Amino acid sequence: MINWANLISQMFNGLVLGALLALISSGLTIIYGTLGVLNLAHGAMFMLGGYAGYVAYTYTESFVVAVAAGSLFVMVAGVIMERVIVRHFYSRPDSDQLLVTFGISICFVELVRFCFGSLSLTVPPPKLFAGITSLGFMFYPTYRLAVVGIIAVALLVLFIVLYKTRLGMIVRAGIEDSVMVSSLGIDVYKVFMVVFGIGAMAAGFAGIVNAPVVSLTPDMGEAILVQTFVVVVIGGVGSFPGAIIGGLIAGEIISITSMINPGYAYVMLFAAMTLVLVLRPRGLLGSASRE
Amino acid sequence: MSNDTPKLPNLSRRTLLQVGAGAAGGAMLPAFSFPAFAAGDHPAIGTWPAGSSGNSVSLGAAVPRTGTYAVQGEDELKGWQLAVEHLNEGHELARKISPKTKKGVLGKEVKLLVADSAAKPNEAVQAQQRFITENKIVLMTGSTSSAVAVALNKLAQREKVLYVAGISGSNDTTGKDCVRYGFRQNFFGQTAAAAIAPVMIKQFGKNKKAAYMTPDYTYGHTVTKSMQDVLAKAGWTTVTNQVSPLGAPDFSSYLLNVANSGADVLINVNWGHDAVLSIQQAKQFGVLDKMKLVVPYQIPFLARETGGLMEGVYAATDYWWTIEDKYPLAKMFNAAFEKKFGYKPEWGAENAYISFIHWARMVEETGSFYPPDIIKTWEKGETIPSLVGDVHYRPQDHQAIRPVIIVKGKTKKEMKNKEDWYEVVEIVPGEGLMQKPDEFGCKLGDYT
Numbered sequence: 001m002i003n004w005a006n007l008i009s010q011m012f013n014g015l016v017l018g019a020l021l022a023l024i025s026s027g028l029t030i031i032y033g034t035l036g037v038l039n040l041a042h043g044a045m046f047m048l049g050g051y052a053g054y055v056a057y058t059y060t061e062s063f064v065v066a067v068a069a070g071s072l073f074v075m076v077a078g079v080i081m082e083r084v085i086v087r088h089f090y091s092r093p094d095s096d097q098l099l100v101t102f103g104i105s106i107c108f109v110e111l112v113r114f115c116f117g118s119l120s121l122t123v124p125p126p127k128l129f130a131g132i133t134s135l136g137f138m139f140y141p142t143y144r145l146a147v148v149g150i151i152a153v154a155l156l157v158l159f160i161v162l163y164k165t166r167l168g169m170i171v172r173a174g175i176e177d178s179v180m181v182s183s184l185g186i187d188v189y190k191v192f193m194v195v196f197g198i199g200a201m202a203a204g205f206a207g208i209v210n211a212p213v214v215s216l217t218p219d220m221g222e223a224i225l226v227q228t229f230v231v232v233v234i235g236g237v238g239s240f241p242g243a244i245i246g247g248l249i250a251g252e253i254i255s256i257t258s259m260i261n262p263g264y265a266y267v268m269l270f271a272a273m274t275l276v277l278v279l280r281p282r283g284l285l286g287s288a289s290r291e
Numbered sequence: 292m293s294n295d296t297p298k299l300p301n302l303s304r305r306t307l308l309q310v311g312a313g314a315a316g317g318a319m320l321p322a323f324s325f326p327a328f329a330a331g332d333h334p335a336i337g338t339w340p341a342g343s344s345g346n347s348v349s350l351g352a353a354v355p356r357t358g359t360y361a362v363q364g365e366d367e368l369k370g371w372q373l374a375v376e377h378l379n380e381g382h383e384l385a386r387k388i389s390p391k392t393k394k395g396v397l398g399k400e401v402k403l404l405v406a407d408s409a410a411k412p413n414e415a416v417q418a419q420q421r422f423i424t425e426n427k428i429v430l431m432t433g434s435t436s437s438a439v440a441v442a443l444n445k446l447a448q449r450e451k452v453l454y455v456a457g458i459s460g461s462n463d464t465t466g467k468d469c470v471r472y473g474f475r476q477n478f479f480g481q482t483a484a485a486a487i488a489p490v491m492i493k494q495f496g497k498n499k500k501a502a503y504m505t506p507d508y509t510y511g512h513t514v515t516k517s518m519q520d521v522l523a524k525a526g527w528t529t530v531t532n533q534v535s536p537l538g539a540p541d542f543s544s545y546l547l548n549v550a551n552s553g554a555d556v557l558i559n560v561n562w563g564h565d566a567v568l569s570i571q572q573a574k575q576f577g578v579l580d581k582m583k584l585v586v587p588y589q590i591p592f593l594a595r596e597t598g599g600l601m602e603g604v605y606a607a608t609d610y611w612w613t614i615e616d617k618y619p620l621a622k623m624f625n626a627a628f629e630k631k632f633g634y635k636p637e638w639g640a641e642n643a644y645i646s647f648i649h650w651a652r653m654v655e656e657t658g659s660f661y662p663p664d665i666i667k668t669w670e671k672g673e674t675i676p677s678l679v680g681d682v683h684y685r686p687q688d689h690q691a692i693r694p695v696i697i698v699k700g701k702t703k704k705e706m707k708n709k710e711d712w713y714e715v716v717e718i719v720p721g722e723g724l725m726q727k728p729d730e731f732g733c734k735l736g737d738y739t
Contacts, residue, residue: 003551005551006547006548006551009547009550009551010544010547010548013543013544013547014544016543017541017543017544109357113357113361118356118357118361118362118365119362119592119595119596120362120564120567120568120596122571122598132575132576132577138547138550138551139550139576139577140576141575141576141577143575144543144575213541213572213575214540214541214568214571214572215564215567215568215571215596217361217564218357218361219357219358219359219361219538219564220540222358222538223538223539223540224540227540254544255543255544255547258533258544258545258548259544259547259548262532262533262534262535262544262545262548263507263534263535265535265544266536266539
């Protein structure tokens with residue numbers, strides 16, 4: 001028999017989980033969509049955002065500064081990574097791109113482990129959002145509620161950048177056909193750098209915003225990267241709206257399955273991905289060109 | 292057409308002369324030149340005698356230095372490093388546990404080889420297989436996950452190389468997956484449950500409702516099962532069991548189920564960073580205000596990492612440094628460890644240290660590195676010193692019978708220093724905690 005209070009709680013929780021996954025996945029998907037590079041260091045950038053924010057928080061005790069520092073640091077790291085390493089791999093085989101970004105990911109993780117150790121670190125939520133809120137049907141951590149709002153704003157900003165600006169138009173055109181964009185006289189490589197920076201920043205921002213919910217460890221990006229890939233595959237590779245829908249679906253699958261049989265929560269996530277791959281290989285909102 | 296005539300190898304005259312000269316020279320050498328062969332006419336087995344024929348012997352450790360159990364793995368590694376150092380210098384503490392130890396083991400320098408297992412069985416097995424093939428290690432160790440311990444047990448039996456388990460809480464390690472070549476010093480699900488349950492019943496009463504959080508592998512399932520079985524005798528029931536994968540990035544869905552379960556007590560079997568995260572998130576969701584938390588298998592550094600969330604929480608553990616007031620060897624160990632590494636040792640380090648020294652004792656007592664003889668020495672089940680008083684290994688399943696320590700998290704006010712996280716509530720003798728040797732289906736297998 002279904003416990004309705006628990007079902008509603010889990011559906012709500014799925015929304016919160018999904019929002020976070022949507023934000024991280026959107027960064028990954030726009031990088032892949034535009035550059036054609038599957039960035040395996042995306043999870044490490046999520047982790048870097050958390051640690052950079054932690055350092056900023058330690059010195060300033062301001063959560064706002066921590067969020068700004070975490071995001072900007074990872075954006076700069078992303079741009080440097082693109083300029084110094086990744087751009088040399090645009091015309092090389094996919095396997096080389098996977099290997100180099102995987103290698104960069106290991107370097108980031110081990111560098112953080114070297115500097116901070118393996119013991120987990122915590123960033124407290126801002127005082128305004130500390131504690132628990134009663135929603136009538138359940139009690140829920142106030143900060144997690146705030147995370148939904150923060151991520152909604154972040155996704156809105158990304159949406160405006162992608163759909164209401166010239167840069168966004170170029171990026172979306174690049175996702176459809178980067179050769180055509182290049183032949184129109186647009187410096188695609190400069191756009192690539194900006195896109196890589198924005199994508200990395202989305203991961204870094206998610207890393208520090210998520211820091212008070214989890215505790216920081218050098219490996220934290222590993223598990224989230226796997227889920228992010230699932231989200232991107234479900235939503236459609238290269239599709240920004242697809243990442244949001246995929247994120248929300250993934251969050252709901254994890255939450256609702258855990259209510260029925262917790263041991264299958266993550267299994268069902270992969271089962272859903274498999275189903276999408278069988279029925280619609282391009283993903284729910286993916287374009288045929290990236291199939 | 293049958294051919295019964297034995298074939299001679301295709302030898303050249305030069306090869307024959309070389310072999311003949313070698314054999315003649317060998318026969319003229321005095322017998323004590325080959326101590327590894329002197330113990331008897333044993334045929335070669337595993338890495339014996341190749342691994343112990345030089346001036347040194349190598350031990351292989353596959354330990355998680357990355358992943359969910361990395362923090363605990365590093366602590367274990369320090370325990371092994373200190374043990375190797377103590378053996379090589381003939382440290383007083385090592386000699387108190389292994390009286391025949393002088394310097395090294397049987398006079399040979401001990402070398403420690405280390406690989407990162409990331410707590411994954413396949414990576415641990417690959418690393419140890421490489422150490423066996425390339426370095427001829429005479430002893431394997433490592434685990435912080437019982438899945439690794441079980442896999443290395445099987446490798447040990449197949450390769451005939453001794454294995455002492457690192458941290459491993461599953462009943463299976465010396466139960467259904469036990470092997471002749473594997474030994475475990477530390478406590479496990481059954482003894483943890485048998486030790487902590489009476490304390491829980493005394494504190495919380497009979498007929499309580501328990502919610503479990505269980506990692507989805509052998510350790511989690513067997514510890515939860517043991518807790519359920521023991522507590523059921525006092526009328527406790529399980530209202531929910533939240534099984535999660537190792538390294539889950541978020542526990543919110545599981546915790547909502549726990550929060551809505553109406554449980555009186557949350558028994559958290561998660562380990563490593565999973566335990567840290569699930570307890571921190573349990574606090575965020577208000578679960579810790581609704582129900583009492585119990586940790587049946589204590590996690591090194593948990594109190595430090597959760598920063599105050601273990602206050603008043605009961606846990607069963609292998610070792611806590613403040614028992615040094617009762618056990619002089621623990622005091623010596625704490626002092627040596629802290630001098631070298633700058634903090635009080637946790638139980639991963641204690642188990643690692645004592646496992647190596649116990650192995651060294653068995654080798655010294657045997658007088659040879661021949662594995663079947665070492666096993667037979669171990670199986671005498673003699674009472675031997677450890678850091679928690681005298682212990683012995685049970686010959687039927689190779690499990691050490693040793694006390695389990697029940698601790699309770701101190702409040703900040705009660706803490707005398709920054710590492711004084713727990714008060715020792717009780718030290719429960721091991722004998723009464725053990726299941727019957729065959730209860731978990733242990734069949735040790737062959738010596739050779």
